Amino acid sequence: MKHFFSRTGVALACALGLASCGGGDNGQLQISVTLVNVTKPGLKLQNNGGNFYDVPPGAVYSFPDLIPIDGSFDIVAQGQPPNTTKCEVVNGKKKAxxxxxQTIRVECTLITYHLGGTISGLTGDGLVLVNGTxxxxxxxxxxxxxxxxxxGNGGAVTGKVPEDAPYGVLIFNQPAGQTCTVANGTGKMPAADNATINITCV
Known part of the structure; x- marks a missing residue:
């Protein structure tokens, strides 16, 4: 009988959620965060004052710790990948x-660089170059x-390219009375301004 009551007592203690039984985490919901522009390591995320976890590059990060169905979350970012200027948590503090x-995300702003080069023989107007959009x-x-x-006037700057992004510069429109060709127009952007493209017009 002693053994019976001992086992019963342990079962009751576990039912009450005592940490000594193990599995004290009664969470059932996993927090997943959509990642924007996280292409290198360096970002850490924390939920509800817990541990900071290293976030690998990718599109989604899922916390290993679960939260209760009626719980809440409070996500904090620490650090940032070296190819970004900042990382911000969006919709990171709410009731679950x-x-x-489905709306939690971390948005990082990538460092971007000038892409260009040299032009020879351009005498006509109307040359338009394109890289992507x-x-x-x-x-x-x-x-x-x-x-x-x-x-200017607070408008969005376009044309700069982030590190490691592919580029492909093409002639979108030829200048009046001339034909231009592009050399070295494709590649992967370094972590610096790139002026290696050569355009020749005849």
Whole structure:
């Protein structure tokens, strides 16, 4: 009988959720975070004042610790990948619901660099260069260029390229009365400005 009551007492203690029984975490929900521009290590994330976890590069990070169905989350970012200027948590502090768990994300801002090179023989107007969705018109007489476009007045700067991103510069529109060709127009962006593209117009 002693053995019977001993086992019963242990079962009751576990039912009450005592940590000594192991498995004290009664969470059932996993927190997953959508990652934006996390392409290198360096970011750490914490939930509800717990441990900071290293976040590997990727599109989604899932915390190893679960939270209760009626619980809440409070996600904090620490550090950032070396190729970013900042990382911010969006929708990171709420009560856990099916909707709120799908809106958590960490957005990092990538460091970007100028992409350009040299132009020879350009005498006509109308030359337009393109890299992906970025376009830039190059005036006659230009001998060096980059694809950066800064509209000013707080407008979005376009044409700069982040480290390790592929690029492919093409002629979108030829200048009046001339034909231009591109050399060294494709590659992977270094962690610096790149002026290795050569354009020749005849």
């Amino acid at each position: 619901t099916n909707i709120s768990l 970025d376009k830039k018109t190059i005036p006659a007489g230009t001998t060096s260029f980059n694809l950066t476009v800064d509209p």
